[in-house]
Amino acid sequence: KQEVTQIPAALSVPEGENLVLNCSFTDSAIYNLQWFRQDPGKGLTSLLLIQSSQREQTSGRLNASLDKSSGRSTLYIAASQPGDSATYLCAGRNTGFQKLVFGTGTRLLVSP
Amino acid sequence: NAGVTQTPKFQVLKTGQSMTLQCAQDMNHEYMSWYRQDPGMGLRLIHYSVGAGITDQGEVPNGYNVSRSTTEDFPLRLLSAAPSQTSVYFCASRLTGTPERDSGANVLTFGAGSRLTVL
Numbered sequence: 001k002q003e004v005t006q007i008p009a010a011l012s013v014p015e016g017e018n019l020v021l022n023c024s025f026t027d028s029a030i031y032n033l034q035w036f037r038q039d040p041g042k043g044l045t046s047l048l049l050i051q052s053s054q055r056e057q058t059s060g061r062l063n064a065s066l067d068k069s070s071g072r073s074t075l076y077i078a079a080s081q082p083g084d085s086a087t088y089l090c091a092g093r094n095t096g097f098q099k100l101v102f103g104t105g106t107r108l109l110v111s112p
Numbered sequence: 113n114a115g116v117t118q119t120p121k122f123q124v125l126k127t128g129q130s131m132t133l134q135c136a137q138d139m140n141h142e143y144m145s146w147y148r149q150d151p152g153m154g155l156r157l158i159h160y161s162v163g164a165g166i167t168d169q170g171e172v173p174n175g176y177n178v179s180r181s182t183t184e185d186f187p188l189r190l191l192s193a194a195p196s197q198t199s200v201y202f203c204a205s206r207l208t209g210t211p212e213r214d215s216g217a218n219v220l221t222f223g224a225g226s227r228l229t230v231l
């Protein structure tokens with residue numbers, strides 16, 4: 001059974017800092033891993049999806065990596081801005097299964 | 113292209129009442145799913161469907177029913193509401209193809225959520 005963990009639960013940084021959010025998963029038979037952003041009271045917005053055959057994906061200031069052997073994924077945010085303040089969730093899907101298993105998220109606050 | 117549309121956005125029920133949360137998508141996605149989100153517990157899968165006429169249970173299916181008569185719609189029914197079903201419910205959908213065939217495959221798209229309170 002796949003389990004996904006995100007540590008820390010909350011993170012506060014000053015504007016302009018580069019930061020890394022962590023996601024750990026227990027089962028290396030992962031098919032893909034997806035990073036989402038959730039603003040308070042809103043739905044989830046997909047940021048990046050990494051297939052198991054890929055090591056990383058990039059979109060603008062965001063870069064996500066996937067290391068199946070260590071059971072880790074990271075989301076790197078460059079030059080953080082107050083608008084990046086949100087909860088970031090990762091979710092993994094195992095090979096042969098349809099469902100995504102979510103972590104509980106990291107709440108990010110970027111201060112001006 | 114509206115994406116994933118959920119109704120209602122807010123609902124208050126009394127214990128024992130029944131209701132249906134509606135979910136519709138206009139992206140021709142084969143896969144549709146319902147999650148509930150509770151503080152400290154993350155998102156948990158209730159039910160999912162890989163196509164019209166096909167549904168399956170997720171992690172927390174008890175007390176909920178689903179059906180998939182069309183590709184576009186995936187309603188979630190609460191049979192007899194209980195306070196433990198107070199939560200925020202999200203519908204999500206995606207294509208089921210391979211990324212090699214469709215670059216958007218596997219990307220899960222969420223609705224805005226439905227906040228349900230059971231008194």
